[in-house]
Amino acid sequence: xxxxxxxxxxxxxxxxxxxxxxxxxxxxxxxxxxxxxxxxxxxxxxxxxxxxxxxxxxxxxxxxxxxxxxxxxxxxxxxxxxxxxxxxxxxxxxxxxxxxxxxxxxxxxxxxxxxxxxxxxxxxxxxxxxxxxxxxxxxxxxxxxxxxxxxxxxxxxxxxxxxxxxxxxxxxxxxxxxxxxxxxxxxxxxxxx
Ligand code: VGL
Ligand code: ZN
Numbered sequence: 129x130x131x132x133x134x135x136x137x138x139x140x141x142x143x144x145x146x147x148x149x150x151x152x153x154x155x156x157x158x159x160x161x162x163x164x165x166x167x168x169x170x171x172x173x174x175x176x177x178x179x180x181x182x183x184x185x186x187x188x189x190x191x192x193x194x195x196x197x198x199x200x201x202x203x204x205x206x207x208x209x210x211x212x213x214x215x216x217x218x219x220x221x222x223x224x225x226x227x228x229x230x231x232x233x234x235x236x237x238x239x240x241x242x243x244x245x246x247x248x249x250x251x252x253x254x255x256x257x258x259x260x261x262x263x264x265x266x267x268x269x270x271x272x273x274x275x276x277x278x279x280x281x282x283x284x285x286x287x288x289x290x291x292x293x294x295x296x297x298x299x300x301x302x303x304x305x306x307x308x309x310x311x312x313x314x315x316x317x318x319x320x321x
Contacts, residue, residue: 135288135319137176142183142259144280145170146244146266146273148222149188151208151215158208160268162295164219169293170265171223178225183257186224187244189272190216190232197240204299211235229253233272242275251283261286263319265293270303277311287316 151157153164177184189209197203209216218224231250233241245251254262262285264277273294280287289311296304312318 137180137182138261139182140258140260141177141180142185142254142257142262143173143177144244144250144262144264144266144276145174145184145186145222145224145228146264146276147187147189147209147268148219148266149209149215150217150219151189152267153219156208157206157215158297160295160297163267164221166266166293166295167219167221169290171221173263173265173290173293174223174225174228177263178227183254183259184225184228185231185244185250185253186218186222186228187231187233187248187250187266187272187276188216188218189234191234192237194237195234196238197234203240209234242271243279244272244276245279245283246275254285259285261288263288263290264316265290267295269294269296270299270307271297274307274311277316278314281315287311289316289318291318291320 152160190211191209193210197205198207231248233248262280277287
């Protein structure tokens with residue numbers, strides 16, 4: 129946690145907690161290996177952002193039961209994060225303050241987007257709040273974290289990737305490391321463990 133201490137938060141910073149939902153945790157429908165390891169790390173960041181009065185967005189994968197990314201529709205994934213099911217709930221161990229903004233994505237049948245900025249009000253909300261730098265952690269490194277970070281950079285935000293607070297699905301071994309390399313090459317600054 130040394131790096132966590134060294135970073136000085138400032139006005140214009142916001143935290144984005146990506147998809148820390150039961151279905152992505154061990155035992156879930158689309159379990160990310162060690163997905164639960166991100167929870168204490170992100171709880172520490174949530175506490176820091178909350179204490180500083182800075183914005184916190186908690187995103188969630190929020191799919192209709194016939195979503196295009198599910199196997200039955202020819203997609204790559206087993207059904208997961210179906211709207212209003214227990215698997216779509218945030219981890220019960222995630223300490224989200226009542227002030228956190230909840231952002232739902234993938235809510236339309238044909239909306240496969242893996243970015244939290246795609247088809248959501250997140251960019252508008254951040255613009256209204258004067259957000260310039262986003263700190264991103266959560267699940268999964270190689271899908272929603274990757275695409276959210278790349279979109280954030282394209283939209284002009286500075287990005288700090290909370291490397292201790294992300295875990296990868298790893299459909300192919302090495303996908304997580306490759307995703308981190310891609311995010312860094314695009315301009316994200318990785319904060320160490
Ligand atoms: C995600 C696979 C399918 C993610 C969402 O949140 O990274 N991955 N749907
Ligand atoms: Zn999904």
